[in-house]
Amino acid sequence: MALESLDVRRRSASETRAPDIRSRQEVAKLIDISRCIGCKACQAACMEWNDLREEVGATAGAYDNPADLTASSWTVMRFFEEELPERGLQWLIVKDGCLHCSDPGCLKACPAPGAIVQLSNGIVDFQQEACIGCGYCQAGCPFDVPRYSPKDDKAYKCTLCSDRVAVGLEPACIKTCPTQALSFGAKEDMRALADERVGELKERGYGQAQVYDPSGVGGTHVLYVMPHGDPALYRKPRDPSISPLVALWRSTFARTLGAVTMGAVFLAGFFHWMKVGPVDPDARPEGGEEKRS
């Protein structure tokens, strides 16, 4: 079964291999947008389980509350009014948060060993005690998810309730969803369920309906069923992947090139000294400096 102990598969800024003798079943959360009623019970459950309290703010004239993800709001319901060509005005409700990529840009960009880990069940978890507050995870993320807290200079995001999953529970948001818009289980089961729901939606006339499990980041451990298909309608990138700039910057190639360059400077100096030796005009016979061209 999917709900079992959590081995670390990858650690940020760590060159050696993580223990991988045991391979755990990958888990996933399925967010079926077609079933979501925007009640925000998941948001409240996330706050309750993770003991988070958002600062009381002011309404921006929309249902979004808070208006964006923050260091203490790891999931936020977003509401979009969209005029669709064939369907007219549509109210799209998207539960936003971390998608737990198989190839996480945040982990790739993080310079602090072990501040970001990927568990063998696919959960990407921030370890705030190792976080140095550089914000590189934000530059690495293709989905603009991690949030930086000015209070403690650490980055935060959804943990997929790794603490609950570790002891065989489902994430708090799943537990509380009243409409079965949220499901949790083995990734392959969730993928099958998502495909099934897309089939149902297509029968009901949503011809464009599709599953959002973008391959550019190796697939995600949070899947969406998008009734209108186009991810851009739901403010998700159509084809997300780690930015080529981040990939270059944190690549083994660049890091090795940098280290080799440094070594080459030392070696070049050492061997030049050994071959040519120092220039010391004071050691030359008097007048030696006159015979220059």
Next chain:
Amino acid sequence: MSVTPPRHGHAFAAERPPDALQRYSEASRLTHWAVALAYVLLFCSGLALFHPFFFWLSGLFGSAALMRVLHPFIGVALAVLFFAYASRLWRENLLLPSDRRWLRGMLGYMTGRDELRVEGKYNAGQKLMYWSMIGFVAGLLATGLLLWRPYVAPAIPVDGRRLAAVLHAVFAFVMFVGIGVHVYAALWTRGSMRAMTQGWVTRRWARYHHPGWYERETAGEPPPDRRESA
């Protein structure tokens, strides 16, 4: 009764001869070494952030989190000191026609032949180092500011920060090569390190490496033959 050392082949001068020439003022030297110190700290902390192999360098700063906080402040300090220092040197670093000749003969000089005549206080290699450092310090300052948490980075679009991070790393490595050449050249050219620690050079050093500067510095003095034999 003291013994006068022989003037022929007396090698590296450890004590200041009475006729030594002042090459760097005390203020210049102190600023130079403050910049150097800041550079070493920046390099160690930057390297720890760049490559996990060097993450242990963060221990020099107490903790990695503290190092991350200090790095940009030290960077701004370096830039301020560097540009204050460099702004006093630009005139001596303007490129002259003779610098082109010097650069053509540079490879020969590096492999042990004599140096081509240098007109000014600095040779063409030093001048290129000067101008490239102006560029790289400016580039590192600009890209570093864009990444500065929590002050500047939140206002910068994410693609801007990504580009800044890549350029910051590229500039830092090219600068490392430049500083490596700079430090090595100072060690290799005996007397240069002493010039930057104590300020003075021997007359032979000046005549050999910077004859144009030597002639300017000694213009008002009596002819060399009388002075040397005195």
